[in-house]
Amino acid sequence: KAGVTQTPRYLIKTRGQQVTLSCSPISGHRSVSWYQQTPGQGLQFLFEYFSETQRNKGNFPGRFSGRQFSNSRSEMNVSTLELGDSALYLCASRTGGDNSPLHFGNGTRLTVT
Amino acid sequence: QQQVKQSPQSLIVQKGGIPIINCAYENTAFDYFPWYQQFPGKGPALLIAIRPDVSEKKEGRFTISFNKSAKQFSLHIMDSQPGDSATYFCAASGGDDKIIFGKGTRLHILP
Numbered sequence: 253k254a255g256v257t258q259t260p261r262y263l264i265k266t267r268g269q270q271v272t273l274s275c276s277p278i279s280g281h282r283s284v285s286w287y288q289q290t291p292g293q294g295l296q297f298l299f300e301y302f303s304e305t306q307r308n309k310g311n312f313p314g315r316f317s318g319r320q321f322s323n324s325r326s327e328m329n330v331s332t333l334e335l336g337d338s339a340l341y342l343c344a345s346r347t348g349g350d351n352s353p354l355h356f357g358n359g360t361r362l363t364v365t
Numbered sequence: 366q367q368q369v370k371q372s373p374q375s376l377i378v379q380k381g382g383i384p385i386i387n388c389a390y391e392n393t394a395f396d397y398f399p400w401y402q403q404f405p406g407k408g409p410a411l412l413i414a415i416r417p418d419v420s421e422k423k424e425g426r427f428t429i430s431f432n433k434s435a436k437q438f439s440l441h442i443m444d445s446q447p448g449d450s451a452t453y454f455c456a457a458s459g460g461d462d463k464i465i466f467g468k469g470t471r472l473h474i475l476p
Contacts (some may be wrong), residue, residue: 256408285464293470294371295409295454308463342408351397353460356408 254278256357258343264363273360277324277345283307284326285354286318291339298341301326302348333364337364369457371467376446379475386440386470388455393436394461400429400440401466403452412453413440445474 257276265271277284285308286298297310318328324345329335340361344354353355378384388398393443399414415422415429415438422429426443442449450473458464 288464292468295466297463298467300463308461310463344408351414351462352401353411353414354401354409354464356401356410358406358408 256343256345256355258341258357258360260359260360261358261362264365265333266365267335269333270329271333271362273330273341273343275326275327275328275343275345275357277326277343278355280301281345281347281355282324282353283348284320284324285344285346286328286343287325287342288312289342289359290338295342300329303347330362335364338362338364347355367453369455369465369467369469371455372470373470375471375473377475380445380447382445382474383441384445384449384472386453386455386472387437388457389435389437390415390457391436392457392459395457397458398429398431398438399456399458399464400427401454401456403454403469409452409454412428419422441470447476448472450474 259274283302285300287295289295300308304320315331320326340359342359344356345353401409402412403409413424413427417433428441430453431438452471453471454469455467
């Protein structure tokens with residue numbers, strides 16, 4: 253079974269621009285979560301989508317948004333980029349059942365200059 | 366109340382030693398406590414998980430100890446090897462099924 257695929261692997265953007273990251277979950281997984289990883293803050297939860305609906309949301313500003321398509325693929329968008337948005341963005345999928353384990357992709361490394 | 370506090374931030378252990386990573390939580394609604402292992406350039410991967418109805422769980426060289434009354438849990442790695450060098454994250458979830466992670470521990474096993 254193919255794992256979670258995230259594209260692109262690396263991205264360099266300028267302050268004020270916007271960016272869209274993509275995630276393809278494991279086949280059959282209906283839940284997709286997004287996390288921001290930085291050296292100082294560890295893994296911070298952004299949001300989770302299940303069957304195209306946002307099920308949970310973390311404490312990030314409205315510049316961070318996401319969506320999920322009918323095939324469970326997900327995209328995350330960050331508008332008006334700030335230097336502090338530089339991070340590794342991880343996507344994880346799971347079946348969606350109670351406490352089912354997260355399966356992570358290898359992330360998209362975003363650098364904002 | 367949603368936080369999971371993890372310590373230490375980094376740890377260096379001689380090969381064969383037993384590194385111990387500790388985590389503490391406050392939210393009593395948490396009922397699932399997984400540990401994830403992350404190697405450089407890779408996403409985290411589930412290592413082992415425990416529920417609060419047991420005090421200990423072993424999988425190979427990895428053991429979770431759980432103290433419900435103290436709201437603490439820890440990961441022990443027996444007979445540690447250089448290949449265990451990685452970043453380890455504890456996590457907790459419950460109620461809303463949102464998984465909250467600790468800030469991670471960078472473990473280095475000396476050969």
